[in-house]
Amino acid sequence: MASCQSLSDAPVVINDTTLRDGEQTAGVAFSLTEKLAIASALEQAGVTELEVGIPAMGPAEQEVIQAITASLTTAEAMGWCRMLPQDIACCRGLGLDWVDLSIPASEQQRQSKLGLTESQLLAQIPERVALAKDLGLRVCIGLEDASRASLSSLLRVADAAQAAGASRIRYADTLGILEPFGCFEQLNALVNHTDLQVEMHAHNDLGLATANSLAAVRAGAYSVNTTVAGLGERAGNAPLEEVVAALALLPSLPARSAPAIALAKLPQICQLVALSSGRQLSQQKSIVGEGVFTHESGIHVAGLLKDPNNYQAFQPEIVGRSHQMVLGKHSGTRAIQAIYQHQGIELSHSQAQQLRGWLRDWAECHKRNPNQLELAAFYQQLQTINSEQIVAA
Secondary structure: OOOOOOOOOOOOOEEEEOOHHHHOOOOOOHHHHHHHHHHHHHHOOOOOOOEEOEEEEEHHHHHHHHHHHHOOOOOOEEEEEEEEEEHHHHOOOOOOEEEEEEOOOOOHHHHHHHEEEHHHHHHHHHHHHHHHHHHOOOEEEEEHHHOOHHHHHHHHHHHHHHHHHHEEEEEEEEEOOHHHHHHHHHHHHHHHHOOOEEEEEEEEOOOOOOHHHHHHHHHHOOEEEEEHHHHOOOOOOOOOHHHHHHHHHHHHHOOOOOOOHHHHHHHHHHHHHHHHHOOOOOOOOOOOOOOEEOOOHHHHHHHHHHHHHHHOOOOHHHHHOOOEEEOOOOOOOOHHHHHHOOOOOOOHHHHHHHOOOOHHHHHHHHHHOOOOHHHHHHHHHHHHHHHHHHHHH
16 A cells, blocks of 8 residues: 655654663663653653553552653653553553554564464454553554564554554564664565554664664654663663764754754763663763763874864764863873863973873773873872982983
């Protein structure tokens, strides 16, 4: 069928699943207080959809979900279920707006997990969608392991979902085996075939979750799943901060791409989730890592001192960050002079040259950059040596 889906100028919807798929990270368990804080931070930043949990986990989880939905004022809440009547029934009265009814899309999972043929699974969709809609929920049919399913099978599921009254289908690269070119082709085929909203759910097993999410957007996807700092099963999901920043900052993406999310709040949100999950952010984690706007190389520092645009892809202030210049093994004399000058110390070229040798030895021994107190100590040592040389002369 030809799609009459019109995206016009509407921004991509971010459906963040930190509270569901993110918490499925091995060893991660959020308390209610932490979940409420994360949900509030995401909502205040402008995230419009949150996948908040799995109602079928039991009464305790249902109480948490209900507390989260009651706390939201603008964001919509989604629950995740298997496409089973008993799972759907657990969604009653929780304040949810959406439910994702997950089904195994690949023959591998369909047969090994459920022992069903494709036709048997398709036959279940009308009844299960109706059960969810009777609870006042909008329905997303989640295509688990879609990247190992045939396109023809995915299109048949989309047809059945649309005929049953679902609103959305979720293409899940469950094993993280897609690459952006194939992702574009798959998502574009779905977008052009169905009137349903098409959502991308990318995993990061090959480090391509963000790239695949952007490819899906270029293909016309309505929404993208993310998790803060890329939490999730195995290697995790598409990181919220990477996807949102890329949609806002890359001029090559469609004009409709950027959701109205406050980029400057991303570091704070990531720190909150890192603390709540017990998963420390890598120093070089893109966008939010402590060291991603830190410069040591002499060539880079000299270039930044002349014009920041020489070595910045975008202004770090956009994402609530700032450049930091540090000294270490790779520092040049100009950088050494500039950083000491910032501390109120004027160095001659010969003094900077002498300190350069010390910095190389120090960095190799300590495996880090010296702090301000240590830099001051280097200068005092330099002064002492120079004074002794004057006296000796």
